[in-house]
Amino acid sequence: MVIKPKIRGFICTTAHPVGCAKHVEEQVEYVKSQPKFEGPKKVLVIGSSTGYGLASRIAAAFGGGADTIGVCFEKPASDNRTATAGWYNTVAFEEMARDAGLFAATVNGDAFSDAIKAEVIDLIKEHFGQVDLVVYSLASPRRTHPKTGESFSSVIKPVGQAFTSKTVDVHSGKVSEVTIEPATEDEVKNTIAVMGGEDWEMWINALDEAGLLADNATTVAYSYIGPELTYAIYREGTIGRAKDDLEATAKRMNAKLSGRGGRALVSVNKAVVTQSSSAIPVVPLYISILFKLMKEQGLHEGCIEQMYRMYKDRLYVGAPAPTDDAGRVRLDDWEMRPEIQAAVMKAWSEIDAENLMQLSDLEGYRADFLRLFGFGIEGVDYEADVNPDLQLQAPGSAK
Numbered sequence: 001m002v003i004k005p006k007i008r009g010f011i012c013t014t015a016h017p018v019g020c021a022k023h024v025e026e027q028v029e030y031v032k033s034q035p036k037f038e039g040p041k042k043v044l045v046i047g048s049s050t051g052y053g054l055a056s057r058i059a060a061a062f063g064g065g066a067d068t069i070g071v072c073f074e075k076p077a078s079d080n081r082t083a084t085a086g087w088y089n090t091v092a093f094e095e096m097a098r099d100a101g102l103f104a105a106t107v108n109g110d111a112f113s114d115a116i117k118a119e120v121i122d123l124i125k126e127h128f129g130q131v132d133l134v135v136y137s138l139a140s141p142r143r144t145h146p147k148t149g150e151s152f153s154s155v156i157k158p159v160g161q162a163f164t165s166k167t168v169d170v171h172s173g174k175v176s177e178v179t180i181e182p183a184t185e186d187e188v189k190n191t192i193a194v195m196g197g198e199d200w201e202m203w204i205n206a207l208d209e210a211g212l213l214a215d216n217a218t219t220v221a222y223s224y225i226g227p228e229l230t231y232a233i234y235r236e237g238t239i240g241r242a243k244d245d246l247e248a249t250a251k252r253m254n255a256k257l258s259g260r261g262g263r264a265l266v267s268v269n270k271a272v273v274t275q276s277s278s279a280i281p282v283v284p285l286y287i288s289i290l291f292k293l294m295k296e297q298g299l300h301e302g303c304i305e306q307m308y309r310m311y312k313d314r315l316y317v318g319a320p321a322p323t324d325d326a327g328r329v330r331l332d333d334w335e336m337r338p339e340i341q342a343a344v345m346k347a348w349s350e351i352d353a354e355n356l357m358q359l360s361d362l363e364g365y366r367a368d369f370l371r372l373f374g375f376g377i378e379g380v381d382y383e384a385d386v387n388p389d390l391q392l393q394a395p396g397s398a399k
């Protein structure tokens with residue numbers, strides 16, 4: 001099958017197996033080119049197949065020599081559809097990890113469910129004994145509650161009042177003004193149910209009750225703050241409410257785990273192009289401007305650079321992790337530098353359809369977006385006939 005990108009709205013419905021493997025390999029090579037760190041050795045990554053979770057898994061494995069178990073929700077190829085990018089990424093990661101002599105197994109299914117938690121618990125018992133790091137990196141539009149069966153959908157909306165802002169259609173380059181109506185109370189509640197801390201805490205409690213958390217285990221989940229110009233749609237919107245809940249959960253769990261040398265942290269990461277961030281209105285225009293400025297200053301990072309820095313310079317420094325006053329690890333420090341933000345604000349106020357390409361790195365955004373699905377990657381022959389039907393190894397058979 002010759003595979004080309006098919007873009008529908010803010011997703012690409014095809015993925016390229018060879019391109020995805022190369023994208024994973026590039027991240028592996030980046031980590032291998034950096035100094036190793038003394039990090040966790042038995043790692044569970046929930047949301048392991050794309051974006052920050054995949055980068056967390058790669059950096060733990062190739063930077064710290066960790067064995068990893070991943071959890072993700074991806075689709076294999078069927079009829080004439082390709083598999084999802086996260087599926088191909090996972091096949092490639094597992095192969096590279098095993099070639100490096102590391103254990104790697106992945107459970108593909110709904111992480112919110114009790115059944116998947118039970119499956120992961122069995123795997124940890126069998127292969128790890130205990131875990132010393134649990135990364136929680138889920139980004140999902142919906143969740144079915146495992147106890148009540150209730151289904152929740154998350155929305156990305158402002159809270160309290162409507163929000164009007166510039167936005168860009170990434171693919172056509174059309175700059176326009178968008179007004180987003182405020183969320184209802186139910187929508188706020190449902191977004192918290194999907195993206196807040198409840199499921200993270202359920203995972204940690206389930207692992208702890210099964211005796212699978214090492215005494216000094218760390219658990220980390222990811223958050224975002226961003227600049228004032230996106231506050232209404234992000235940090236003070238529905239998703240921000242969910243992040244507040246996630247951060248409160250971290251504090252609660254930290255109080256519990258710290259008694260025995262463990263810790264629960266939130267890391268505030270930089271804005272990057274992922275399947276999830278592409279779906280947020282306004283944010284892609286901000287990211288396009290930000291990337292141009294950060295690239296010009298030599299400060300640009302993607303998921304892998306951030307996650308490597310998180311382990312090496314934040315979580316595993318042989319001392320308590322440096323945090324902000326609210327106890328959060330900050331990896332958005334370069335994004336939030338006052339001179340970067342001042343330059344973003346200036347460009348934001350001036351940007352329009354005419355100067356879009358001068359004031360922003362929309363090309364870079366588009367390229368990153370395509371790379372998420374394995375397209376536009378150097379060294380890949382996109383005219384070649386490739387087999388889309390790659391198999392993920394059954395987790396129980398992993399060695």
Ligand code: NAD
Binds near residue numbers: 047
């Ligand atoms: P992503 O879409 O790239 O990854 C989401 C992962 O969750 C994938 O592995 C997917 O398979 C998995 N997943 C989704 N639903 C699942 C389910 N029901 N069961 C099992 N797995 C499931 O997202 P991302 O952007 O890397 O986001 C990860 C975290 O990082 C989120 O908490 C997000 O808010 C945070 N974050 C993202 C950014 C950004 O700019 N992208 C910035 C800061 C923080």
